[in-house]
Amino acid sequence: MAERWSVGARLRTLFGGGGAIDDDTWTDLEDTLLLADFGADASERLVDTLRDQVTKLNVSSARELQGMLRDAIAELLAGNDPTLRLTKPAPRADGTVLPAVVLVVGVNGVGKTTTIGKLSRFVVRAGRSVIVGAADTFRAAAVEQVSTWAARAGAEVVGPAQPGQDPASVAYQAVDRAISTGADVVIIDTAGRLQTKAGLMDELTKIRRVVEKLVPIAEVLLVVDATTGQNGLSQADAFIQHAGVTGIVLTKLDGSAKGGFVVGVQQLTGIPVKLIGYGEGIDDLAAFNSVSFAAALID
Numbered sequence: 001m002a003e004r005w006s007v008g009a010r011l012r013t014l015f016g017g018g019g020a021i022d023d024d025t026w027t028d029l030e031d032t033l034l035l036a037d038f039g040a041d042a043s044e045r046l047v048d049t050l051r052d053q054v055t056k057l058n059v060s061s062a063r064e065l066q067g068m069l070r071d072a073i074a075e076l077l078a079g080n081d082p083t084l085r086l087t088k089p090a091p092r093a094d095g096t097v098l099p100a101v102v103l104v105v106g107v108n109g110v111g112k113t114t115t116i117g118k119l120s121r122f123v124v125r126a127g128r129s130v131i132v133g134a135a136d137t138f139r140a141a142a143v144e145q146v147s148t149w150a151a152r153a154g155a156e157v158v159g160p161a162q163p164g165q166d167p168a169s170v171a172y173q174a175v176d177r178a179i180s181t182g183a184d185v186v187i188i189d190t191a192g193r194l195q196t197k198a199g200l201m202d203e204l205t206k207i208r209r210v211v212e213k214l215v216p217i218a219e220v221l222l223v224v225d226a227t228t229g230q231n232g233l234s235q236a237d238a239f240i241q242h243a244g245v246t247g248i249v250l251t252k253l254d255g256s257a258k259g260g261f262v263v264g265v266q267q268l269t270g271i272p273v274k275l276i277g278y279g280e281g282i283d284d285l286a287a288f289n290s291v292s293f294a295a296a297l298i299d
């Protein structure tokens with residue numbers, strides 16, 4: 001995994017010399033966290049935690065702060081359960097087996113379609129079959145793009161029968177097809193922009209309602225581009241308010257010096273980060289793990 005987003009190097013420059021801990025130390029630490037996009041709340045909380053520990057444990061050398069920070073971050077992140085729920089719902093009374101349905105939402109360009117390709121590959125590799133619903137039907141190029149990714153991943157695609165077909169009906173058909181073929185997982189791609197934001201939220205609500213006539217939705221994943229930081233989060237706010245988001249996928253961590261955004265996102269939204277994307281390749285996706293992420297961020 002690329003490590004441009006690590007703050008470890010900066011911490012080593014600041015504290016590696018092992019000087020004494022004083023007021024400047026805390027200012028430097030807070031600035032470092034803010035620059036790495038931890039957000040004001042999480043930065044302050046982490047500095048407070050460390051200050052407490054330094055007093056209690058009688059720590060005198062700044063060198064020790066790096067490890068303490070790593071553990072404090074892991075602990076802060078551990079409050080959120082990152083488990084991706086791909087368990088199938090209980091079969092219907094007549095014995096029909098139902099697929100786990102994942103809806104992928106987020107603003108244009110954040111990496112939804114790419115993430116769907118990566119996630120499909122991941123699930124197929126685990127021995128489960130995937131149907132991708134190409135419900136971003138407003139641009140022919142979007143259907144083509146998700147179809148290419150699905151082919152690479154070894155997943156089937158259900159797309160619009162004619163250009164511009166209603167996205168909710170495509171989503172419905174994808175789930176219906178999975179039920180009739182016994183496919184394990186359905187992943188639905190959606191548009192990131194329509195004429196109006198309200199129109200898009202209505203469309204997503206309709207997709208959810210129509211799909212849930214067949215199967216309860218297992219996950220609504222909101223994709224967020226890590227390079228956009230807090231600004232990207234405010235763009236994503238409408239989705240958080242209206243789309244029933246159950247997990248966040250943070251993409252483009254390879255291109256960001258702001259890995260702290262992972263902490264900021266969870267603090268601000270209360271929604272767990274479940275997957276992280278760190279490149280344009282099909283294998284550049286990982287399940288989120290708080291301990292290893294904190295280590296990669298800080299060490």
Ligand code: GDP
Pocket residue numbers: 106107108109110111112113114115192223251252253254255277278279280284
């Ligand atoms: P969508 O509009 O949300 O569906 O976004 P796309 O999946 O089309 O991705 C937009 C651009 O972001 C493409 O050029 C992708 O290759 C790129 N992209 C997606 N995920 C990542 C990532 O984790 N790292 C990098 N560097 N680029 C990514």
Ligand code: MG
Pocket residue numbers: 112113114136142189
């Ligand atoms: Mg797309």
